[in-house]
Amino acid sequence: MAIVQCVPNFSEGRDLEKIEKIVTPLRGKQGVKLLNYEADENYNRVVVTVIGDPQKVKDAVLEAIGIAKDVIDLNTHKGQHSRFGATDVCPFIPIKDMTMQDAINLAKELGEEVSQKYEIPVFLYEEAATRPERKNLATVRKGEYEGLDKKFEDENWAPDFGKAKKHPNAGAIAIGARSPLIAYNINLDTENLDVASKIAKTIRFSSGGYRYIKAGPVEIPERKITQVTMNLTDYTKTSMYRAFETVKMEAKRYGVNVTGSEVVGLCPMEALIDVAGYYLGLENFSLDKVLETSLME
Amino acid sequence: MAIVQCVPNFSEGRDLEKIEKIVTPLRGKQGVKLLNYEADENYNRVVVTVIGDPQKVKDAVLEAIGIAKDVIDLNTHKGQHSRFGATDVCPFIPIKDMTMQDAINLAKELGEEVSQKYEIPVFLYEEAATRPERKNLATVRKGEYEGLDKKFEDENWAPDFGKAKKHPNAGAIAIGARSPLIAYNINLDTENLDVASKIAKTIRFSSGGYRYIKAGPVEIPERKITQVTMNLTDYTKTSMYRAFETVKMEAKRYGVNVTGSEVVGLCPMEALIDVAGYYLGLENFSLDKVLETSLME
Incomplete structure (x- = not known):
């Protein structure tokens, strides 16, 4: 359906x-x-x-x-x-x-x-x-x-x-x-906004990063952390896990750790299942294998 | 109905x-x-x-x-x-x-x-x-x-x-x-069935492993691999990622790598989203934030 x-x-x-x-x-x-x-x-x-x-x-x-x-x-x-x-x-x-x-x-x-x-x-x-x-x-x-x-x-x-x-x-x-957009933020264990800014630049399209990522730095002073805040404008081409792992990779350069992430608003099931598929190395997996997919038909 | x-x-x-x-x-x-x-x-x-x-x-x-x-x-x-x-x-x-x-x-x-x-x-x-x-x-x-x-x-x-x-x-x-179960197999890059068997024993309930895992070893000769084949009998208590990461941890002991995994049959959406949540360290995430959840109500 x-x-x-x-x-x-x-x-x-x-x-x-x-x-x-x-x-x-x-x-x-x-x-x-x-x-x-x-x-x-x-x-x-x-x-x-x-x-x-x-x-x-x-x-x-x-x-x-x-x-x-x-x-x-x-x-x-x-x-x-x-x-x-x-x-x-x-x-x-x-x-x-x-x-x-x-x-x-x-x-x-x-x-x-x-x-x-x-x-x-x-x-x-x-x-x-x-x-x-x-x-x-x-x-x-x-x-x-x-x-x-x-x-x-x-x-x-x-x-x-x-x-x-x-x-x-x-x-x-x-x-x-348009494609569904995922508002996705990744937490860094640093208060240094400059680090978040540098990482945002490496991953966003406008500065040479992934084609379907818009990104910027944000301060969360009450938690003493910063965030790379993103719009994933086409999660079928630039997946959530790719954004996450790339931010982790770049953060290493500054001795900073990724401590978690958050989705703002709603997120399509497919985007999350793609993440599970990546980390579990799922073979022959498709949305048809999700029970709810068939219940929705 | x-x-x-x-x-x-x-x-x-x-x-x-x-x-x-x-x-x-x-x-x-x-x-x-x-x-x-x-x-x-x-x-x-x-x-x-x-x-x-x-x-x-x-x-x-x-x-x-x-x-x-x-x-x-x-x-x-x-x-x-x-x-x-x-x-x-x-x-x-x-x-x-x-x-x-x-x-x-x-x-x-x-x-x-x-x-x-x-x-x-x-x-x-x-x-x-x-x-x-x-x-x-x-x-x-x-x-x-x-x-x-x-x-x-x-x-x-x-x-x-x-x-x-x-x-x-x-x-x-x-x-x-029975309750819904997940048939889940994890691939090992070894032909040695004994390794798969030993790993299966560490994770299954009957030999001292996780309460909601049944597991055994399987040979896949044409791919020159073995599998730990599992039934996760309550994924809300023993998650897919926990099975996956524990098999990886145990495989190290034998110098063996986990190369992927597969779900046989259908899998509830919730189980996969839990996996995504774990690997991305998602904060404040719940099924309500999945678009499709609201469609099924």
């Missing part, structure tokens, strides 16, 4: 009543599960995580986008986080028994429906992008809500669905597809 | 045509799902995993046992694994919405049917055992097929169902109920 994850971000992080209205269509539907939603007052934004059957998740999210359009007015919206729409961004992540292409198709279906039903212009981003310069969300959203009128004057910024005209209060929306 | 798992082991691991015949009744029936079957040439044995509605699974397995009786002749059977029947062993495992007592009752129903329909003597084992000395499968099966005539001369070994007389080609069968 295919499972998709969808993480729509809505531009409301303060008014809990409005937030409840927006997430209502994501509750109590068969085949759709609202996993969590985190409202940030400073950002004035709520990040919602929902998983389930791809078509049912898409239909439920379509409803939520409609409610966000009704209750959010970008003309009066203020927040720390950049945004250009009432529903600002909506990525689909293939979790199980579906390909990235399936997630891209889902993004396109939703995009077409959003533009037709709500007259909100839609940009496709990340893996669903139709042009290279639209892959990066930051580029797509540049100028934010306030810059949309100007953006649409440029024919290079015609939306992928809908007219080149912002919705009068809901702006625009970026819909896309 | 109650779900039972049943893992019949049939004494045929080489002739794929025969294996297909045996598993045929487990396919395409409503309420019965054939999850996996793994034939092992050395063992000359196939381990089948089927789940579904308890009564329907029991009926389908009864059919499969009948076919195994028709196509397997223990008089000419040779393999590394001990066995005393065409269908050698058939445990029921309660998975969902059923108790161990329900699984025991199911084992008894099947036992009675097998003895009446096929004239195969049946021993109840593990949780379904009628006497303490029959709990342990190894004791029940001691002497194997070749020793059955002698075994039945001893009135203490009268079967639980059927006459005290082996079936002329299908031998006897052990039917039982």
Whole structure:
């Protein structure tokens, strides 16, 4: 049974009543599960995580986008986080028994429906992008809500669905597809942030490290440790164990030890099972051999 | 809805045509799902995993046992694994919405049917055992097929169902109920079976090892290796990584390396995630943080 994850971000992080209205269509539907939603007052934004059957998740999210359009007015919206729409961004992540292409198709279906039903212009981003310069969300959203009128004057910024005209209060929306991301932190038994920083540089893509790792240093003063904090942007290509063992290897250079690690938020089963497979040297192992896999079908 | 798992082991691991015949009744029936079957040439044995509605699974397995009786002749059977029947062993495992007592009752129903329909003597084992000395499968099966005539001369070994007389080609069968177990084998880079045997003894309960490990040595001549073959009978108390690391530790004594391992049949997700947690030193980790967990609720 295919499972998709969808993480729509809505531009409301303060008014809990409005937030409840927006997430209502994501509750109590068969085949759709609202996993969590985190409202940030400073950002004035709520990040919602929902998983389930791809078509049912898409239909439920379509409803939520409609409610966000009704209750959010970008003309009066203020927040720390950049945004250009009432529903600002909506990525689909293939979790199980579906390909990235399936997630891209889902993004396109939703995009077409959003533009037709709500007259909100839609940009496709990340893996669903139709042009290279639209892959990066930051580029797509540049100028934010306030810059949309100007953006649409440029024919290079015609939306992928809908007219080149912002919705009068809901702006625009970026819909896309991407790999699941794992937020993963590794603990070092040193208070020296410089060591964590040097190690982060060796493993992150931007400084010559692994292609699917973003990394930086963090201090945890109350525990007298530092962390290498990471986003693993494609765990099927850069595994958790590889990040862990490489950090251990680099830490040796500074006489520092890795004392543990943590996953922030949710983590796909496959990523953890790959770790078990590596350390146990499992032969002929696949997800089919996990009992729960078959119970979910 | 109650779900039972049943893992019949049939004494045929080489002739794929025969294996297909045996598993045929487990396919395409409503309420019965054939999850996996793994034939092992050395063992000359196939381990089948089927789940579904308890009564329907029991009926389908009864059919499969009948076919195994028709196509397997223990008089000419040779393999590394001990066995005393065409269908050698058939445990029921309660998975969902059923108790161990329900699984025991199911084992008894099947036992009675097998003895009446096929004239195969049946021993109840593990949780379904009628006497303490029959709990342990190894004791029940001691002497194997070749020793059955002698075994039945001893009135203490009268079967639980059927006459005290082996079936002329299908031998006897052990039917039982148990908690989920993990069949787990660890590879050693030595052809010396004595080393595998000594290591097996250090880790298994019966010789002073871990409480929930049963273990023995196996030769894999075509790969020029040996294995410590194990049943982890309660992975929540004796974890896979503990078995793996302890075998590694003991192997050092003989200058032997652990080169990998394998899971035979199915493995609960929790057991593998525990392994990942151990090796990555994961803090504050629980099954709730696995995406798929929330899907199964």
